[in-house]
Amino acid sequence: MQGVRPIRSLLAAALVLVGLAAAPAAAGAHGSPPGGRHQPTAVRVCPQPADPLVAACTAMLRTDLPPMASVPPNARPPGLSPQDLRRAYKLNGRRGQGRTVAITIAHHHPNLESDLAVYRRQFGLPPCTKARGCLRVINQRGGSTLPTTVVPEWSFEESIDVDMVSAACADCRILVVENDSAFAADMFAGVDQAVAQGAKFISNSWLFPEAPFEPAFDFHFSNHPGVAFTFASGDHGGMTQYPAASPYVTAVGGTTLIPLHTPRGFGERAWSGTGCGCSAFEPKPSFQHDTICPHNRTIADVSAVADPATGVAVYDTAPTPGGGTGWFVAGGTSVAAPLVAGAYALAGNPAPGTFPNSYPYAHPQDFFDITVGQAGSFPALPGYDAPTGVGTPDGVAGLRAPVNAWHGAVHAGA
16 A cells, blocks of 8 residues: 555554553653552554564554654653663763664655654754765665655654664664565565665564464574674563564563662663563574573563653654654664664674674673563563563673674684
8 A cells, every 4th residue: 555544544453453552551751640640551553463474563652642743942852862761771972983773664754864853953962864874764675766655653663763773872874774565575675685785783673473484584684693683572571573582683672761869860670561481483592591491592682671651752753653743752672672773883893703692691790680570471580581681781891792702703714
């Protein structure tokens, strides 16, 4: 279908198919008074397609906060800002030195560059435009003729992705690969194209249900050591999804990030909505030693904020499925995956011949250990756990290759 689909029917379909018309979330920052007087509500933006080979985005949208078309002078939009996020994960003072973070997405966002400009200007980030060479948008074949289909759910997802990469790594270049559709063949073609363009950090906020045939797609990742693929773990608490289940990607789970009067400025717990658990079809990678899933891949590897109750500020004029435009509060592991991709970029290029999803397991001391909260039947625990993995970034040292990995790669002639 060409053009923007009818907005009201989209929202109705999303609420019926997803079954989250008014999902209560824990009280959090920016717009959540204490004492339980206000319970934030949110919707999943993308319904789960009936076809298991069609991807869904992982964006969530606060529905109790109406969109703001503009922000009054000397005010700020609701939701966590880039400054909040950099403080929470100790990313201040880090620079990406022009490294490129790629984003793969379905369909086309007609206002992407101008929306990104508003977001970055609001928060004092340097401009990131096509003219400056900072922002590139291509199709899945590497060309400049972009898809013509505009789907509001995916446009909102695209805004989240570029805003969160900007928040984590303000001087990173951003490459967006807009795929023809959300069918698996197109989505994986976009992943391959991002690699072909030279990106070492590729953020992906989309998923499929786990299925027996999923290992057949793993070559898109296993054939590209030295590239950090981050995938959202999903927003169905305690359930696993693919490609986050692949043993060759970084599965990014979600947390609730609450402002506190502490030196860090925040407290954190596992978000009840985060996807996690034991893969039904993928073997356990050699770097995982947990007993949660003795023989199969455990999800997640790392985590970052995803709870829409403590969500992030996002600017989008596509419009969203609800029909509004402007400033929104967004959540879902859609937020966490690009944040972690940006943090990987701040950490430096991966070691050739290595798989960066293994790096956090070599540096657990460089993550905030999340020990409270639960998703499905999986609790957060001291040390590694399924909902939050090894934890959330405490700086970027935990996302760097161990020294012996570089030595091994060089010795192997990589």
